[in-house]
Amino acid sequence: MKLFNTATKKLETFKPQNPNKVTFYSCGPTVYSTPHIGNYAAYVYWDLLERTMMANGLKPYRIINLTDVGHLTSDGDDGEDKLEKGAKREGKTVWEIADHYIDVFKTGFEKLNLLEPVKWARATDYIKESEALVEKLIKNDFTYETSDGVYFDTSKFPEYKDFARLDLDHQKAGARVAFSSEKRNASDFAVWKFIKPGELHAMRWDFLGRPGYPGWHLECSTIIHEELGEPIDLHAGGIDHIPVHHTNEIAQSFGAFHEKLANFWLHCNFLTINGEKISKSLGNIVTLEDLEQKGFSASDFKLWLYQGHYRSERNFTWEDLAAAKNRRLKWQNAYVARFQQTSKENRSLRGQMLSSDGEKFATFKQQIISAVNDDLNSAAAFALIDENLNNLQLLDWSVVEALFALNISNIDKDAEYEKLDNRLQPLIKKRNEARENKDYETADKIRDELKAQNLTLLDTEEGTLWQFTD
Numbered sequence: 001m002k003l004f005n006t007a008t009k010k011l012e013t014f015k016p017q018n019p020n021k022v023t024f025y026s027c028g029p030t031v032y033s034t035p036h037i038g039n040y041a042a043y044v045y046w047d048l049l050e051r052t053m054m055a056n057g058l059k060p061y062r063i064i065n066l067t068d069v070g071h072l073t074s075d076g077d078d079g080e081d082k083l084e085k086g087a088k089r090e091g092k093t094v095w096e097i098a099d100h101y102i103d104v105f106k107t108g109f110e111k112l113n114l115l116e117p118v119k120w121a122r123a124t125d126y127i128k129e130s131e132a133l134v135e136k137l138i139k140n141d142f143t144y145e146t147s148d149g150v151y152f153d154t155s156k157f158p159e160y161k162d163f164a165r166l167d168l169d170h171q172k173a174g175a176r177v178a179f180s181s182e183k184r185n186a187s188d189f190a191v192w193k194f195i196k197p198g199e200l201h202a203m204r205w206d207f208l209g210r211p212g213y214p215g216w217h218l219e220c221s222t223i224i225h226e227e228l229g230e231p232i233d234l235h236a237g238g239i240d241h242i243p244v245h246h247t248n249e250i251a252q253s254f255g256a257f258h259e260k261l262a263n264f265w266l267h268c269n270f271l272t273i274n275g276e277k278i279s280k281s282l283g284n285i286v287t288l289e290d291l292e293q294k295g296f297s298a299s300d301f302k303l304w305l306y307q308g309h310y311r312s313e314r315n316f317t318w319e320d321l322a323a324a325k326n327r328r329l330k331w332q333n334a335y336v337a338r339f340q341q342t343s344k345e346n347r348s349l350r351g352q353m354l355s356s357d358g359e360k361f362a363t364f365k366q367q368i369i370s371a372v373n374d375d376l377n378s379a380a381a382f383a384l385i386d387e388n389l390n391n392l393q394l395l396d397w398s399v400v401e402a403l404f405a406l407n408i409s410n411i412d413k414d415a416e417y418e419k420l421d422n423r424l425q426p427l428i429k430k431r432n433e434a435r436e437n438k439d440y441e442t443a444d445k446i447r448d449e450l451k452a453q454n455l456t457l458l459d460t461e462e463g464t465l466w467q468f469t470d
């Protein structure tokens, strides 16, 4: 399995420390508003990453954090706290906002059929541990205090610029006006923020003799230390995390534990909509609910994403989503055709083969896994599926489902198709008899009934098959 490692800027063979517990951390959402499709893209890509690991016999052990405190509207340690902003907007408490949007986020995760992490780690559940990390940084002399918080002194970590290839001299000159005069270096960042008297900030903890709250980057270093231990095998996030958030995580973890944070770093690119950044101010936000309202499923969106590559910027258009939906429908119909052509006995055999994992269905399986092993080249895997579309057996489809979880060919779907098949077979028989008797009225009536249910019949040499239409 080869992956592009941001830390070395090279395609490298992925070798975890322990194949039975591959420590994997991906930065989670800030839970203060409804996520848009761009927010979910990273999790769709990392789901494929996790499933590819599993196809290679590795056992991923993944943690996702939920940022419910400390993420300010700007990356530069100023601006409003995002949770406070959400609470103000909706007239709720910050805790209610966090609970609500955690639920919303998880619902989307389920809709997309993504693997749950071993643990959803909520930042506010790690406050004591976060404080201990700050104390370590203070003790190891990596910090200084200003009137508004405890800052990490990036000049004390000479490798600070390495990860993102930062030009710190340039940053210093350019940002002289922009950063608080109390900061020693433009790149310094808050590990802990103080709450000034009179300042409204509902989430607060007494630490270092006054009320405050953790800096945003801190939770990732804390949770990784507590749940996984440095260095982890793989850390993933968006490319926007490289210059600030991940660079700061690396600095903190080194400052506190003198350890490298992660061996592999993966970063996915942005999603744009009609060529523009997704933002509230542009009014172009699209949510999973919007997709559903326009007749698309979460699987259509996933399939569209997997047609491209996680390191490329992806431009979302409704036309392209419609094309992806057509491809999904074509695959689903190829699957249901094979399903109908497979005897009941062999269908149930598929379940047994899968649960015992004993069957090797050689060539196709190997080819498709090789494709995703090449830095998650799902587009190449999709080309293979198209190429072999009419020859794929049920077991071949289970490889497709195991990697992409598109919800068109799993065991649950088999039960659904079985039911449908049981209902349709008598109708198909009745229609064929009517046609033989030249009773076209009855035959047409059956066709129209099925059409109303988005189903159609296809007469082939081997008999009549039912298919989905949209």
Ligand SMILES: [Zn+2]
Residues within 6 Å of the ligand: 026, 027, 028, 220, 245, 249
């Ligand atoms: Zn993070």
